[in-house]
Amino acid sequence: SGIGKTTLAKLAYNTFSREFEYMSFLENVREVLGNTMGLHHLQNQLLCDLLQVERNQNVSNVGQGANMIKNVLRCKRVFIVLDDIDDSDQLEYLLRNRDWLGRGSRVIITTRNKHLLHEMDDAYEVEELNFEQARELFSLFAFRQNLPKQDFIHLSDRVVYYCHGLPLAFK
Numbered sequence: 001s002g003i004g005k006t007t008l009a010k011l012a013y014n015t016f017s018r019e020f021e022y023m024s025f026l027e028n029v030r031e032v033l034g035n036t037m038g039l040h041h042l043q044n045q046l047l048c049d050l051l052q053v054e055r056n057q058n059v060s061n062v063g064q065g066a067n068m069i070k071n072v073l074r075c076k077r078v079f080i081v082l083d084d085i086d087d088s089d090q091l092e093y094l095l096r097n098r099d100w101l102g103r104g105s106r107v108i109i110t111t112r113n114k115h116l117l118h119e120m121d122d123a124y125e126v127e128e129l130n131f132e133q134a135r136e137l138f139s140l141f142a143f144r145q146n147l148p149k150q151d152f153i154h155l156s157d158r159v160v161y162y163c164h165g166l167p168l169a170f171k
Contacts, residue, residue, distance in 0.1 A: 004126055004168070005110040009081050012108060020079040020106075022072075024049030026094070030086040039093050040065050046080070046094060047072060062093045073100040081108045128165030135160050141171055 006027065017023040024046050026032075032042060043065030050072050078101060085091060095107060114123070129137060138160055139148045148156035 006083050008126065009083055009108050009110050013079070013081050016106070017079050020077055022050045022052075022076050022078040023080065024078075025081040025083070027081075027083045029082060029090055029094075030084045033090070039090065042090075042094060043069060050076075050078065066093050066096055069094070070096070070100050073102070073105075075102045077102045077104045079106050081110075083110045085109050085111045086113055130165065131160060134163065134165045138163070 010025070013023070013025050017025075026042055026046060026049075029042060033039065039062045043062065047065070047068055050069075080095065082091070082094060091109070095101075101107070114125070128134075135148065135156060136146050138156060139146055142156070143149055143152070
């Protein structure tokens with residue numbers, strides 16, 4: 001948590017989504033499901049994004065939603081980000097089978113659970129910032145400059161050690 005997975009996914013989405021006709025960014029899947037909105041709510045959001053409509057797609061259950069997604073994705077080149085997935089069922093009902101995707105499609109999945117990514121083509125682990133990177137990021141947030149002010153170097157270094165290189169902790 002706080003390492004920058006969502007931030008990197010947003011950057012990739014904002015950079016590359018223009019190259020795709022159909023795209024969706026489902027943010028904070030774990031949190032949305034924790035708020036009892038239900039998986040069918042996320043399926044509906046995915047369908048609305050892909051179909052580029054604001055109207056609810058009337059997904060009444062997750063099985064129906066999965067079939068609707070399959071029909072929409074069939075042979076289309078899409079770019080989808082599924083952010084903060086924490087259960088294989090979420091993947092199952094949002095994007096059950098790679099065969100649903102058209103050639104050239106891209107899917108980014110962020111998760112805290114590496115075991116969910118065992119069947120993916122590529123998996124990347126975001127690493128903590130090293131001390132110099134962490135100090136610079138903290139200084140940008142705290143002092144709006146690359147290095148801490150002279151009077152605050154010792155205190156800044158203590159904060160950097162305390163935060164263990166997690167960008168969200170500095171913010």
